[in-house]
Amino acid sequence: MKERILQTLRELRTYALGKGVEVVLFYHEEDSYLMRFANSAISLNTNEHLIRLEIVAYSDRKRASYEMITDLSKLDEMKQGVDIAAEMVQHAQPLMYQPTIPQFTETFSDESGYDATLAQISNEERLGYFNQAVKGLETSDIKLSGIFSNGANTLAQITTRSEHTQYFKTSDAQVTVVLAHGTLKWEVIAEQSAQKKSELDPSALHRDLAFLLDHYQHDTPQQIPLGKYDIVFGPAATADVLHFMNWIGFGGGMMKRGYSFLTEEQIGKKVFSDKFDLTDDPTRLETFPARQDFTGIPRKPFPIFQKGVFQGFTWFQDDADEFGAKPTGHTVMHKSLVLACGDQEVNTLEELVAMPRDKDILYIPFLHYTNIVNPSKGVITGSSRFGALLLKKGGSVVVPYNVRLTQSLLDIFGDKIAWLSKSATPYNISASYGARNPSAIIVPTFVRVNDLEISHSNASY
Numbered sequence: 001m002k003e004r005i006l007q008t009l010r011e012l013r014t015y016a017l018g019k020g021v022e023v024v025l026f027y028h029e030e031d032s033y034l035m036r037f038a039n040s041a042i043s044l045n046t047n048e049h050l051i052r053l054e055i056v057a058y059s060d061r062k063r064a065s066y067e068m069i070t071d072l073s074k075l076d077e078m079k080q081g082v083d084i085a086a087e088m089v090q091h092a093q094p095l096m097y098q099p100t101i102p103q104f105t106e107t108f109s110d111e112s113g114y115d116a117t118l119a120q121i122s123n124e125e126r127l128g129y130f131n132q133a134v135k136g137l138e139t140s141d142i143k144l145s146g147i148f149s150n151g152a153n154t155l156a157q158i159t160t161r162s163e164h165t166q167y168f169k170t171s172d173a174q175v176t177v178v179l180a181h182g183t184l185k186w187e188v189i190a191e192q193s194a195q196k197k198s199e200l201d202p203s204a205l206h207r208d209l210a211f212l213l214d215h216y217q218h219d220t221p222q223q224i225p226l227g228k229y230d231i232v233f234g235p236a237a238t239a240d241v242l243h244f245m246n247w248i249g250f251g252g253g254m255m256k257r258g259y260s261f262l263t264e265e266q267i268g269k270k271v272f273s274d275k276f277d278l279t280d281d282p283t284r285l286e287t288f289p290a291r292q293d294f295t296g297i298p299r300k301p302f303p304i305f306q307k308g309v310f311q312g313f314t315w316f317q318d319d320a321d322e323f324g325a326k327p328t329g330h331t332v333m334h335k336s337l338v339l340a341c342g343d344q345e346v347n348t349l350e351e352l353v354a355m356p357r358d359k360d361i362l363y364i365p366f367l368h369y370t371n372i373v374n375p376s377k378g379v380i381t382g383s384s385r386f387g388a389l390l391l392k393k394g395g396s397v398v399v400p401y402n403v404r405l406t407q408s409l410l411d412i413f414g415d416k417i418a419w420l421s422k423s424a425t426p427y428n429i430s431a432s433y434g435a436r437n438p439s440a441i442i443v444p445t446f447v448r449v450n451d452l453e454i455s456h457s458n459a460s461y
Contacts, residue, residue, distance in 0.1 A: 002109075005029070006165050008072055009158040015079050021086040022160050024102060026054040026294070029154040030436035031119060035126045040144045045123060047151075052435055053078055057085035061095045064088035097322045102295040103161035110292070113170040113285045115196035119152035121173070126150075132202035133177050133190070137209055141184075146177040150194075153436050155333075157294060166296065170288045171195065172438030174428040177205050178386070179213060185461040186221070186399070188212040189366060189386035191236060193428035193440045195285050211349055212387045221399040223459045224362075224390055230418070230450045231405075232352060234365030234387075239427035239441040241367070241380065242278070242337055245409050248375040250304050250312075252328075253319030261378030261409065262310060271410070272308040273417040277340035279303050280314065280330070281442075286426035287336035288438040293317075297329035334439040341444045342420030352446055353391060361391040361448075362400065378409035381455075404456035416451055420444040 009025050016023045029051045036044040054067045066085040070078055126148045134144050150173035157166040173194040180187040190205035190212075233241070247254065254260045262271070282289035282299040292298050295317045303311045313328075314335070320327040346352050352363065367382030383404045390398040423445045430438050 002167060002169075004072055005154070005156050006158075006167065008075060008078070009156060009165060010163070011075060012078055012082060013158050013160055013163070016082050016086075016160050019082065019086060021082060022058040022101060023082060023085065024056045024058075024159045025157065026056070027154075027156040028052040028054070028435050030151060032151040032436055033121075033126075033149070035123065035130075035148045037130060037147070038145045040138050042127070050435075053081060055081050055085040057082075057089040058099065058101050059089045059092075061098055062089050062092040063095065063099055064092045095322075100295065100317055100321050101161055102157070102159050102317075104157075104159065104164035104166060104296040105162070106296075107164045107166075108292050108296070109167040110290075111167075111169040112291075113168075113195060113288060114152065115171045118150060118173055118194060118197040118200075119171040121150055121197065129175070129200060129202045130177065133175075133205040134179065134209065135206060137179060137206070137213060141182050142179050142213070143182060144177070144179060147175070149174045149430075149432075151436060153288075153438060155290075166292060166294070168290055170438060172288055172428075172430070173200065174430050174438075175200070175205070177209065179209055181216070186216055187386050188216055189236075191428065193286065193426045195288060195426075199286075208349055215389060215397050216387075216399055219397050219399050221401060221461070223457050224398075224400045224403065224454070226454050226457055228451045228453050229362040230359060230448065231362045231364055231452050233447045233449065234363070235425035235427045235443050235445055236366040237364050237382075238339065238443040238447050239429055240370050240382065241409065241412060242339060242441055242443065243429050244370065244372060244380050245378075246335060246337065248372060248378060249409065250310075250314055251319070252313035252315040252325055253323065254375075255313055256319070256323045259375045261376055262313075264313075266310050267312050269310060270308045271310045272305055272413040273415050274307040275342055275417045275420060276305055276308045276413050277303075278305040279338050279340070280335045281338045282336045284336055284338055284442060286442055287338070287440050288334075289336040290332045293329045293331045295327065295331050297327060297331070299329045299332070302328060302330075333437045338442040339444060340420075341422050341424050344419040344421045344446070344448075346421050346446055347423040348445075353389070353397060357391060357393060359393050362403075362454075363389040363391060364403075364405075367405070368402075373406060379406065380409065381406040383456075401458040401460055403454045403458065405452060406455045407452055411452065412449055416449050418448040418450050420448075421446040
């Protein structure tokens with residue numbers, strides 16, 4: 001199949017050259033499988049196989065893109081797509097800058113992130129996974145919902161500038177398990193990301209769900225007072241916050257457009273806590289990386305913050321063209337962010353709850369309805385949901401109703417960081433819509449930040 005894909009791209013390249021058209025061809029193939037649960041039953045079990053071909057035509061400073069859903073047997077249809085892109089570019093508005101057309105200097109192929117046993121996991125195995133994850137936890141009041149998504153992604157490229165090709169293949173899985181009380185309206189959640197089948201572990205989800213259920217069924221729920229709290233974030237919450245930083249922080253193009261809380265003057269200066277080390281690391285297969293970017297630049301670990309000191313912006317090729325910067329190998333569908341761990345020996349929720357504490361600690365595993373309030377100040381907002389706990393000073397545990405945080409990233413990851421756990425968790429941030437783009441951020445399992453203010457506190461679930 002790989003050779004057939006690349007041969008098809010070569011034939012399309014030859015066709016474009018014969019027409020005198022400058023093009024970049026981007027092939028995206030996905031095999032996607034989804035099993036969804038609702039009310040403790042399978043509500044959807046589906047799969048799809050899609051091939052997308054994006055054709056980008058260039059003419060000096062003009063550029064036009066045409067994308068089609070197609071099939072490898074439809075070469076004539078794809079050639080028509082080249083003709084359409086060639087016609088479109090003649091009518092395009094010229095850009096204010098000269099766009100770079102990739103010219104690959106060598107053929108590149110990477111299938112190190114592909115595990116066929118994960119990509120092709122069966123319906124029986126998906127169902128068996130869920131049955132293990134929630135064994136003995138469902139009742140007439142507590143119902144299961146969730147998803148098991150898995151599949152394979154194949155990307156390939158060629159341009160009219162050279163005969164060389166690029167080829168990438170990855171496998172991925174994303175699991176979300178939710179147990180919800182039908183009348184009390186609370187929910188607890190456990191999630192897992194996998195790049196290979198051996199990383200799937202339903203027993204870990206069962207452990208977390210059982211522990212949370214015990215507290216949600218037996219501890220007192222309450223509206224907690226507004227004010228400042230020491231907060232321990234779970235991996236979902238930490239990854240969500242970093243995901244927003246990716247948009248309004250260190251992207252060079254966003255900075256130039258005034259949509260970032262970082263400036264060029266801050267390069268080489270301390271911005272966050274000295275405990276904060278963030279890297280774009282395409283060697284970590286758990287992040288479903290591209291080890292070479294889509295312009296042919298080899299991707300190596302790229303430090304963004306070291307001991308809180310800002311190392312520099314990441315530059316997508318087109319933004320670099322527009323603003324006269326040097327591209328940094330970040331012309332990819334997603335980065336491979338890794339937040340370094342700390343030295344706190346706490347690996348599980350049970351261990352966190354058992355830790356001695358001299359004050360109340362609010363545990364927020366998951367943020368809901370997260371969004372940007374002020375990008376130039378780095379302010380985001382999000383509501384707790386799914387399994388928050390208030391760990392009382394005296395050792396007891398309270399179940400808090402949802403609370404809302406509205407904070408600057410500069411505060412969340414600033415000198416208020418108390419500790420980061422030694423253990424790490426890859427958290428899946430893959431979107432559910434559009435072309436399959438498996439993405440994950442590796443974060444410490446727990447991050448404690450002191451003195452963060454709760455802006456709203458609900459009076460009920």
